[in-house]
Amino acid sequence: MLAETICSAVSAAGLGIAAITAYRKRFLAATRIAAYSLVPVGLVMTGVVEWVSDIAFKPSVWLGFGLLAVAWLLFMTTRAVERRSGSTRKERRAARAAERDAAVAPAASSPSLTSGPGAGSTAPRAKGEPGRKPRQAAAPGDDFSDIEAILKKHGI
Numbered sequence: 002m003l004a005e006t007i008c009s010a011v012s013a014a015g016l017g018i019a020a021i022t023a024y025r026k027r028f029l030a031a032t033r034i035a036a037y038s039l040v041p042v043g044l045v046m047t048g049v050v051e052w053v054s055d056i057a058f059k060p061s062v063w064l065g066f067g068l069l070a071v072a073w074l075l076f077m078t079t080r081a082v083e084r085r086s087g088s089t090r091k092e093r094r095a096a097r098a099a100e101r102d103a104a105v106a107p108a109a110s111s112p113s114l115t116s117g118p119g120a121g122s123t124a125p126r127a128k129g130e131p132g133r134k135p136r137q138a139a140a141p142g143d144d145f146s147d148i149e150a151i152l153k154k155h156g157i
Contacts, residue, residue, distance in 0.1 A: 004045070004050045004051075004054055005045045005050065008041035008042060008044065008045045008050060009041075009042060009045070011038070011041050012038050012039060012040075012041050012042040013038075014038070015034060015035070015037060015038020015039075016035060016038050016039075018034055018038070019031045019032075019034040019035035019038060022034055
């Protein structure tokens with residue numbers, strides 16, 4: 002009975018504030034305030050307030066909440082134990098590496114841009130410079146092999 006009276010008083014005060022706001026030509030704000038002020042009366046009329054007050058003062062309801070908390074605690078404990086003892090870090094890493102390797106097409110070529118010494122070097126070499134072999138021109142069929150590998154990798 003007290004909760005219903007309080008909700009009615011709050012709604013009446015809110016509607017009063019909405020009327021003053023509308024008087025000041027702020028109709029959008031007044032409508033929003035009126036909507037908020039009608040919520041408590043609506044909750045009383047639907048019986049939600051009575052239901053909440055019944056829940057708050059019954060020991061059996063609190064025992065039910067306690068059992069739900071225990072169930073949640075047990076569930077989270079079993080997940081933590083499973084995560085810790087399920088596998089070692091090396092096994093998880095190996096599984097992740099296997100998943101990554103399975104995602105790449107088996108016949109995919111390596112990327113054309115490599116990160117080695119002189120990979121991006123386009124400077125001309127001296128005639129007698131030892132070391133690297135000159136690059137051969139790509140065959141006509143190899144021009145798109147890198148692109149095909151990328152497309153295969155993404156499933157296109």
